[in-house]
Amino acid sequence: MTAAEAMLRRRSQSRVTPDAPDTAEIVRLTEVAATMADYGSLRPWRLIELRGDARARLGAAFVEASSAEGKHAEKLAGKPLRASLLIAVVASRQENFKVHAWEQDIAAAGVGHALNLLLHEAGWGAMWRSGPLTRTDPVRRMHGLADNEELLGWLYVGGLTEKPSPDRKPAPVESLVTTLR
Template structure:
């Protein structure tokens, strides 16, 4: 059973995933992005709340984000960080009112969508990295994204082409034995 799994394309894609901190000016078009988001949105989601949304930032949107980040950080010059990729996808936890599904679980769903989308983008040939930082929870950046009172920005997926001949950021292999434990026999 495990041999069949390790040969599966999804397994190979997960093991090969890397962050691409430098990308080219190419990016997926809206139709490709919509197809990938439709698939990424299939993550486990207790009560099917879909407590997330994504915001597409291209062109001048990135300049406005740079100004909002500067305001949040008290800088006089706009941040150039949003200019590091032609497409940024803001990941938003959009919390739903429910007694059944706690807030942390809804945030986990939004994070799951972002991770699944990053895997799908990578598998489609795009370079991706997830950027966060203190400004993600600032009022200026929330306002720039048009966030509602029940929403929080979790970060941005930076997306662009994979540079020819470039290598993705390195990741050490995961020693699964260090992370998989058993429940104690006695508490």
């Protein structure tokens, strides 16, 4: 399968089964994802696996960050339980006079997107999720982020529940590609 074919076949899987890849498989796939463009070879990122009770602690951090109550709090607390594995994608910025923070964020996001694609290719369902609670203090604390780190979101990972959709047709992008002369 070519990279283009893999990209056309990838779909976000909002519902997944409890099956999930083990840490060894995540490491193997991350080794490949880590070949993405990385200005200065800084590896300004890290991944955090959330399994088991860690997902419930993330739900509690969501509730704390939002000050939600009642049914809304219950729903929010349950969001991280939608998959048995969440992979937090963290930009771990490093001091570097040549490579700006935003360039390091791009490298971290590139690894996250590549891992999403590789998980799909390996037969797993995955969906990148983020949102307004991603950068709140309770969520930061729950992940143990350092001052130089920002959470970019989570890959929710599990087994596929449905037959894969047919390939996507490429989006019309002519108006988004311009030329300066």
